[in-house]
Amino acid sequence: MVHVIESLGRHFGHASFRAGQEELASRAALNLPVVSFATPGPHVSIHGIFEYIDATRSSTALRESLYVFPIVEGLHVVSLALSVGLVIWFDLRLAGWVLKDQPVSTVFRPLRPFVLTGFAITVVTGSLLFWSLAMRCYGSPFFWAKALMLVLAGVNIAVYHLTIERRQAEWNAAPIPPRQARFAGLVSLTLWVGIIAAGRMMAYFL
Numbered sequence: 171m172v173h174v175i176e177s178l179g180r181h182f183g184h185a186s187f188r189a190g191q192e193e194l195a196s197r198a199a200l201n202l203p204v205v206s207f208a209t210p211g212p213h214v215s216i217h218g219i220f221e222y223i224d225a226t227r228s229s230t231a232l233r234e235s236l237y238v239f240p241i242v243e244g245l246h247v248v249s250l251a252l253s254v255g256l257v258i259w260f261d262l263r264l265a266g267w268v269l270k271d272q273p274v275s276t277v278f279r280p281l282r283p284f285v286l287t288g289f290a291i292t293v294v295t296g297s298l299l300f301w302s303l304a305m306r307c308y309g310s311p312f313f314w315a316k317a318l319m320l321v322l323a324g325v326n327i328a329v330y331h332l333t334i335e336r337r338q339a340e341w342n343a344a345p346i347p348p349r350q351a352r353f354a355g356l357v358s359l360t361l362w363v364g365i366i367a368a369g370r371m372m373a374y375f376l
Contacts, residue, residue, distance in 0.1 A: 216308075223304040232302040239302060246295035250369070253288025254362050256281045261362075264355025270345035274338065306376040316368035323361040330354040 223229055232239055262268045263277045300307055307313040334350050341347050347355075 220304045220308040223301060226301075229302050229304060232298060242295050242298050242302075245291060246299060249288045249291035249295060250366065253285050253292055254366060256285045256288070258359055258362060260285075261355040261359040264347055265352050265359065266346035273343045274347065274351075275342050303376055307372070310372055310376060312368045312371040312375065316365055316372065319361050319365045319368065323358065323365065326354060326357050326361065330358075 232242070259268075260278050260281060263272070263274055269277055330351075334348075334354055341351065346352070
């Protein structure tokens with residue numbers, strides 16, 4: 171038990187480790203049940219990790235902050251609108267639905283810095299929101315649906331850049347891209363719409 175907590179402490183930082191120890195001590199002092207962070211053996215449970223995060227001082231401070239939490243949440247929404255909004259525009263071009271007279275590379279090139287900046291802010295703010303509401307996220311089916319769709323979106327992006335995009339010179343100016351490119355665009359479009367919908371449902375039901 172001690173070794174598991176120490177390893178988690180090293181992983182999440184000394185401040186989080188101390189907060190976790192204080193939480194365990196306070197529960198013991200009040201004769202409350204102490205949360206187990208691991209099943210018997212060397213494996214750490216996902217539920218235990220989420221509980222540990224939720225009990226840290228930084229999580230509580232962010233969750234109960236009068237100004238920081240709404241600022242982080244607002245930045246997350248704005249950055250998501252910037253990045254995903256532009257990605258959806260590119261996905262529509264890949265699908266052959268808009269800007270058919272423009273080469274695919276011409277459409278994406280000016281969007282790229284804004285997309286990457288937006289995604290960077292989204293990842294940071296999204297991580298902070300998760301950190302502040304870890305146990306609520308654990309119990310939300312919308313969180314797990316969003317997490318699954320994020321993984322699938324990442325796989326779709328990797329497949330596109332590692333395979334389909336390498337042959338882009340062959341179809342770059344085509345009004346209707348080849349089937350594989352259209353499929354990647356439609357999959358991306360569907361997943362990002364689902365991710366946004368799941369995120370909004372999380373905000374309403376957490």
